[in-house]
Amino acid sequence: MNSRKLKILAAVVDEYIRTGEPVGSKAISKLDNINVSAATIRNDMAALEQLGYLEQPHTSAGRIPTFSGYRLYIDELMNPSALSDEEKCRLDRMLGGKDTPEELLIQNAAAALTEITQCAAVVTNSVPRFSVISKVEVIPTGKRLYVILLITSNGSIKNKACRLEFDLNHEQLEFFTHYIEENLSGVSVDELSEEMFDKMVAAVSAYMVSLSPLVMGLCELSEDLRQQELTVSGSEKLLSCDELDKMEVVKFIEHKNGLSDLLEETFSGIQVKFSSETSNFAIGNSSLIVSKYRKCNKEAGSLGIIGPMRVDYKKIIPYIEYLTQKISYLMSGDDEDIIITDTTADID
């Protein structure tokens, strides 16, 4: 494995990404930065095939990269193309300024990615780990029916109705409200845990057993609070890729199978994952490129695209990197002024 072989591998991947056709020795030999004959390239390509980086669809066709080929290309060989100032400006315009609500910010980022890459964009909202419970209320609303309300310092509102075995009298309600106010107010979302609520159930039950459904309700709400929401937009683009199985794509659009797991196991920095490298991700031959954005220097959410394995990594990766940086910057700027949108919930 010498440097010429690597150069040839890079060239093959680049060409394949550009054209979508298997690439032959002749095409490579014509490239500017390649100065050996087609015959030499043929020999090297045969070697690269031996090593598992390239493969042939059939005997008399050119080569296409294998998974390992792409992997090596992305990790070592690829030469990302820096964003021009115009491109940066364009992204800035698409994102919106400093006073754009966070939710809209990531929506805009998703829209930008969809438009630029012609792939599906995937974003997660920013989880308010570091925000604290600012208000918790219990509101009687029918016989034996209570609505609990949880509000955090960053503006999340969650509510849930609980039915009890008995009605609470004024004193009991007062006790409970006071107790949870005492125990939850000011607690950060990160600190909320099931153990914590288990303890509360125990404490509260000592006073009155039938209060525990309320605590369980609170526990569930706190789980919701910590749960990250995942949005995929522009997924119709994936149906235009004939590399991808349409059936799989639609199933994925419906259920988003495996995606959240996949994002879970992502660590910081930009990352490329192939569907073949993970189990339970629905779309074969696809590639996920994501990066995490940060808010006040803590990981807040993810941002990226899902596309065919043959996407223009060179071009797309810098875009995603720029967007995450910019979003991190914008989100960390003014923490205090919370922008409230809307929030509803329906039960029947």
Place this chain on the structure above:
Amino acid sequence: MNSRKLKILAAVVDEYIRTGEPVGSKAISKLDNINVSAATIRNDMAALEQLGYLEQPHTSAGRIPTFSGYRLYIDELMNPSALSDEEKCRLDRMLGGKDTPEELLIQNAAAALTEITQCAAVVTNSVPRFSVISKVEVIPTGKRLYVILLITSNGSIKNKACRLEFDLNHEQLEFFTHYIEENLSGVSVDELSEEMFDKMVAAVSAYMVSLSPLVMGLCELSEDLRQQELTVSGSEKLLSCDELDKMEVVKFIEHKNGLSDLLEETFSGIQVKFSSETSNFAIGNSSLIVSKYRKCNKEAGSLGIIGPMRVDYKKIIPYIEYLTQKISYLMSGDDEDIIITDTTADID
């Protein structure tokens, strides 16, 4: 147009639905209930083509039904096959018993329809038109920040945060709470209207101008309350129908174009609509079969399937009819005992 022609038309549609292939005179002549020769059938088929009920894909092929052909078949000719007891039991099992939450009930119905018909199921949730506002609260939750909470008698909970220009003092808050309690409590969801809120804005502004965002917030919540949610499940099935254009299916899956309009203009009882009969519905050559279910004898929501025009109406229509009846029954049974699931909302 005599009864034999109608019989032949019905036979052609049945056969075409069964086989998916253009059907010829010979195939019809072999059917049990047809006792004339192929030549006679040929003459009648030519006449039916003249009348616009049948068409030929090409000269030397059999006939397939036109839109009008299907229409006549469905409205007059078709002989729906009654559900067997086993089938009814199966549906009952899939739906769930009397204590199944409404939301789950329609989800189960959708799943059952998807499985049985191999088409996409479309359901709308039950809009609580006839339920009344049972509680409305305003909760101060930060500086100039207020959460309004709207709860209906059927268990819907909606909340929304509003930012005001100024902070309210205790008296002002008291006034406002009292005012909206007075004006909204006991009002049915159906009665809520924008005009009503306009009046409230005027009245409240007379007392204190900066209260109006709260009323606007209430107005938006009430809109949410009245909004019907539409779910399409199993839409991947539509991709297996080669009668349907995959690209159109995909666009539909993403945007559900025209579907809610289409459901709006549906009246009571089971109904079949062809894409060709409506403008703005995305999937050409498709057919929508829906029926409305009722809760306490008032229209609550819709339930049905989207499939290719060539679906087994004979079989599917009874299924949908049975499901809507059963759901109407289950939903109307115990109105008092509201089952609460969960409800959350996130803002940032």
Place this chain on the structure above:
DNA sequence: TTTAGCACTCAAAGAGTTAGAGTGCTAAAT
């Protein structure tokens, strides 16, 4: 009015051909 018979049409499937891109191998050149 219905039916049998027959010539005709047309799409789909299969067979055969060609063109071209790309390969691997060998032997000469560097």
Place this chain on the structure above:
DNA sequence: ATTTAGCACTCTAACTCTTTGAGTGCTAAA
């Protein structure tokens, strides 16, 4: 020891030509 040119070979994609069979419309007899 590499690199290159040359050449025979392979395989697909596109094209034409032919065959097959289902289905029709028309005519004339029942």
